[in-house]
Amino acid sequence: MKKTLVTGADGFIGSHLVEQLIREGKKVKAFVYYNSFNTWGWLDTFPKELLEEIELFAGDIRDPNGVREALREVDEVFHLAALIAIPFSYHSPDTYVDTNVKGTLNVLQASKDLGTKRVLVTSTSEVYGTAQYVPIDEKHPFQGQSPYSATKIGADRLAESFYRSFEMPITIIRPFNTYGPRQSARAVIPTVITQLLSGMTEIKLGSLTPTRDFNYVKDTVQGFIDIAKSDKTIGQEINIATQQEISIGQLAQELIDQINPKARIICDEQRFRPEKSEVNRLLGSNKKIRELTVWEPKYSLTQGLAETIAFLKENLNRYKADIYNM
Incomplete structure (x- = not known):
């Protein structure tokens, strides 16, 4: 073996x-x-x-x-x-x-x-x-x-x-x-989810316009x-890559709608990257991996977020939602 x-x-x-x-x-x-x-x-x-x-x-x-x-x-x-x-x-x-x-x-x-x-x-x-x-x-x-x-x-x-x-x-x-499950709070999705699950109504984020392929x-x-x-x-x-993109602002709003619609987004200056360092758009091609392997994505963003929320609910004590995780 x-x-x-x-x-x-x-x-x-x-x-x-x-x-x-x-x-x-x-x-x-x-x-x-x-x-x-x-x-x-x-x-x-x-x-x-x-x-x-x-x-x-x-x-x-x-x-x-x-x-x-x-x-x-x-x-x-x-x-x-x-x-x-x-x-x-x-x-x-x-x-x-x-x-x-x-x-x-x-x-x-x-x-x-x-x-x-x-x-x-x-x-x-x-x-x-x-x-x-x-x-x-x-x-x-x-x-x-x-x-x-x-x-x-x-x-x-x-x-x-x-x-x-x-x-x-x-x-x-x-x-x-x-x-997904087990990701650290230095990443945007667990950052938003843990703040919401902790009962916060002002969700702190950096720039909302960049797009990502999750x-x-x-x-x-x-x-x-x-x-x-x-x-x-x-x-x-x-x-x-999934070859699909969503902005950070849209993603955060989707999570707010799912967990606590009363919450709102606050842009926190310490979470912004320097202007020339910010990656404004990431949308990947998956043509090559599909040509060379049998891989194809199985999970939609909706499914993946649901599993991530469920995991974080069970493991919220592992996260410090009230501080900025670098």
Whole structure:
């Protein structure tokens, strides 16, 4: 049986990916961030019988020795470990370089030396910056509009260089905005929902006009898995997108209508990105993933939001709705 390593397994998308890989009969090693509390992020919420099927490895993606050890006897790796919050990258860019660029380099170097059979590197739609045309396909120019996006561009280009220089079996997977259960409150959907569920009637947000292409997390995870199953995807950069967009203002109003129609939106200045850093439009093309795999999105935005609301109702104590989560 193939052994699969998932870095960032303790996070939002990573934990869902681990769960789905186990369901599909994979032997999974979960790379979680080492900490003195011995916590495993969202994996701590898994039932005991599911955790018993997972090989846990605590380490730091910035440490090349630990990454190499984690990759031993592994056939494929899904590399998701990253720092992703855009506002935090404005004042702590060094940590983003260390984690996103050097961390990816550690995975690539170890995979090359150990002969890992598939290497799937997670990118982000933020590498495109504001759309110069829509839908955004994989040939769209890159634009580093935040230190976060710049480090992800750097990580992607390193991955490309290892494919071209060493003929490594690498694929760059580029999901557009993923949402769903377990997402942190630094993202817009849980930010709005948790404020509403906490009884707030003034919902604080940044800019309302940008548009996003939202993927429900189960669709994103299935995209990862379907991409990994296809040899046609080796050497490719592939979007995971619904090819539909909605503005942040429209999205927030839809959630208000569902949860508390008496609430209203307040624009909070500290939540605005700098003008030239704001990505005003993201609408992805999913033509390539449909051509190279069997993937297609299963969840509508309405369905995905309903599942997300239900999860947050049950887990509201995990969120600090009254503060701005960077």
